[in-house]
Amino acid sequence: MLNKSLPSVSHTYQHHHLDSTRWNAFSPCDGDVVVASSIKSGTTWTQWIAVKLLLSDYNPKSLLDIAPWLDWRTDPQQDPLQDLIALLEAQPHRRIIKTHLPLDGLPYFPQVRYIVLGRDGRDVAVSLWNHYGNYSDELLALLNSHEGVSFPPRPETFQEFWADWISKGWFDWEQDGYPFWSHFHFIQSWWEYRHLPNIIFVHFADLLADLTGEIQRIADHLGVSLSATRRSDIAEEVTFENMKNDAKKYAPLFEGEFKDGPEAFFHKGTNGRWKHILTDQEIAQYESAVTRTLSPECAAWLEHGKDAL
Structure with a gap:
């Protein structure tokens, strides 16, 4: 179902990772790009x-220097919000900002271009x-x-992790993801506004299957002319x-965040591993969770990408 009104904030997301109120300090500029995903859906890939596309002559040392995660609830002593806002405001080019927020927790700006990422939830898990x-x-x-x-630290087994992730939410209005x-x-929060001209949906499976084609789609959405050679x-x-x-450059990590270093951020980059991990009962749990929250059209796209459209 499409929502004919414009998006508006109806929830505040604040916990160990997220702080949606940090967006209150953000002032949009025409042509800003927001890359939005839940998690593990090709966010870093799409940011790059x-x-x-936008900064072909710029070679940043790190993704953190050019495309920050604004709603990341960091230690205010180490990463004051005002410093991040100053970093963005000093950028003379089109800016790229990452978010993991649903659209009901994020201010919507008509002058911003949004790239919304999706991936089969079983692959995400x-x-x-x-x-x-x-x-x-x-x-x-x-x-x-x-x-x-x-x-909490990660449970001992995937089955323990899955049992919570598929059936329990952190926030009162959520029913999965814990x-x-x-x-x-x-x-689903983004899907209801897919008709808006400044929102595009990109699926992880489509990036894997047709990377050059998806790069062209993203370029068209951002208004960037692209030669076949450059693509x-x-x-x-x-x-x-x-x-x-080149994980030190490409991974969006601060020093010491991952036990095995930035290389571990890029684990496999494939789909379908869940087929060898999930039991029939766990697959049934997944299907129930999908039906509980997603519209049929959104569920089909999340599983199959553009082949479902």
Whole structure:
């Protein structure tokens, strides 16, 4: 179902990772780009595509220097919000900002171009399991430094993690995603506004299957003219292998966040591993969670990408 009104904020997201109120300090500029995903859905991949499209002559040392995660609830002593806003306001080019917020927690700006990412939730869960297991003691301590918030260490088994992730939400209005945030509520909140001309949906499976085609779609959405040669060059620069080989630059990590270093951020970059992990009962749980939260059209797109449209 399409929502004919414009998006508006109806929830505040504040916990160990997220603080949606940080967006209150943000002033949009014409042509800003917001890359939005729940988690483990090709966020970093797409941010780099946007960087290559918009800033072809710029070679940042790190993604953190050019495309920050605004709603990341960091330690205010180490990363004051005003410093991040100053970084953005000093950028003379089109800016790229990352968010993991549903659209009901994010201010909507008509002059901003949004790229919304999706991925089959079963692939997300398997990827997130590996991601979660690489959290360092330092990162866990940071996540638990906020008053009244307790972020648990990863459970001993995937089955324990899955049981909570598929059936329990952190926020009262969510029904999955624990202890992070809801994958399904995120995508449904955006899906209802897919008719808006400044919002485009990009699926992880489509990036895998047709990277050059998806780069062209993103370029068209951003109003960037792109030659066939440049499109092929970008596709080569942002392959999974190339990003993993230069992970210190490509991974959006601060020093010490991952036990095994930035290379571990790029784990497999594939789909379908859940088929060898989930039991029939767990697949049934997944299907129930999808039906509970997603419209049929959104559910079909989340599973199949553009083949469902």
